[in-house]
Amino acid sequence: MPADEIEFECEELMDKAVNFLRQELRTIRTGRASPGLVEHLKVPVESYGSTMDLRELASISVPEGNLLLIKPYDPSVLKDIERAIQASELGITPMSDGKVIRLPVPPLSGERRQKLLAQVRKLGENQKVAIRNTRRDANRQIDTEEKAKTMSEDDAEKTKESIQTLTTKYEGQIDSLVTAKAKEIEEV
Numbered sequence: 001m002p003a004d005e006i007e008f009e010c011e012e013l014m015d016k017a018v019n020f021l022r023q024e025l026r027t028i029r030t031g032r033a034s035p036g037l038v039e040h041l042k043v044p045v046e047s048y049g050s051t052m053d054l055r056e057l058a059s060i061s062v063p064e065g066n067l068l069l070i071k072p073y074d075p076s077v078l079k080d081i082e083r084a085i086q087a088s089e090l091g092i093t094p095m096s097d098g099k100v101i102r103l104p105v106p107p108l109s110g111e112r113r114q115k116l117l118a119q120v121r122k123l124g125e126n127q128k129v130a131i132r133n134t135r136r137d138a139n140r141q142i143d144t145e146e147k148a149k150t151m152s153e154d155d156a157e158k159t160k161e162s163i164q165t166l167t168t169k170y171e172g173q174i175d176s177l178v179t180a181k182a183k184e185i186e187e188v
Contacts, residue, residue, distance in 0.1 A: 001141060003151060003159040010138040010163055014170040017130040021177055024123050028116060030184045033068045033105045035060040043084040045077050057081060058101075068103040075099065108185070116185050124178035128171055135167045 026036035039055035054060070058072040058081060072078050075098075082101060085094045095102045108116070142159050145151040151159075 001145060003142070003145075003155050006138050006141050006145075007159060007162055007166070010134055011166050013134040014131050014166055017127045017134070018170055018173050018177070021123060021127040021174055025120065025177060025181045028120060028181065028185075030108070030116075030181075030187070032184075032187075033062045033064070033066050033103070035062065035068065037090065037105075038068065038070070038085065038088075038103070041084055041088055041090075043077070043081055045080045047076055047080075054081060054084070066105045066107075068105065070094075070101040070103065071099070072101075113185055117182055120178055120181050120185065124174050127174050131167055131170050131174070135163055138163050 023040075026034070027040060035055075039053065039060055041054040042051050043054050043057055044051045045057065054070070057074070057077050058070045061069045061071075063069050070081060072081060078096060078098070078101065082094050082096055085092065085101070085103065090103075092103050092105060095104070139160055142151065142156050142163075146153065146156040
């Protein structure tokens with residue numbers, strides 16, 4: 001496999017790791033209402049016979065800074081949505097009036113903030129490990145190509161250096177995402 005292909009594949013996988021972290025961080029509650037908290041919540045809908053994302057079943061809005069308003073497109077799925085929210089790890093009790101569901105987002109306690117910070121840091125570290133594993137796999141691929149004499153020693157060194165540069169770049173992105181989310185959680 002040519003050096004640029006190895007590099008491209010490596011960068012693609014590292015980018016996926018950063019995007020995965022970005023999506024995961026959106027689901028972590030910060031004391032502020034955000035549609036990202038619930039839009040990917042899986043809702044088993046008995047009448048449809050399948051499980052769907054909440055955003056496919058209802059419109060989600062933020063009328064106030066600490067309130068989410070969920071209005072189902074089909075009123076018959078209101079109870080299913082309510083059950084899914086109660087079963088989730090959000091820790092928010094839904095209030096329903098038969099047409100819409102209100103989710104009041106309570107402020108975070110100090111203890112809960114610390115748990116969320118630890119969770120955010122762990123998510124970030126897991127994605128850094130994924131990036132380092134990608135680097136390791138790419139370096140192994142380069143070594144294999146070098147031993148097979150399909151890549152020169154100089155090309156192998158240059159490619160390894162550029163993969164290390166990519167690793168540093170993507171680890172930096174992860175650090176900045178984690179720092180931004182931590183700052184958001186610590187805001188009172």
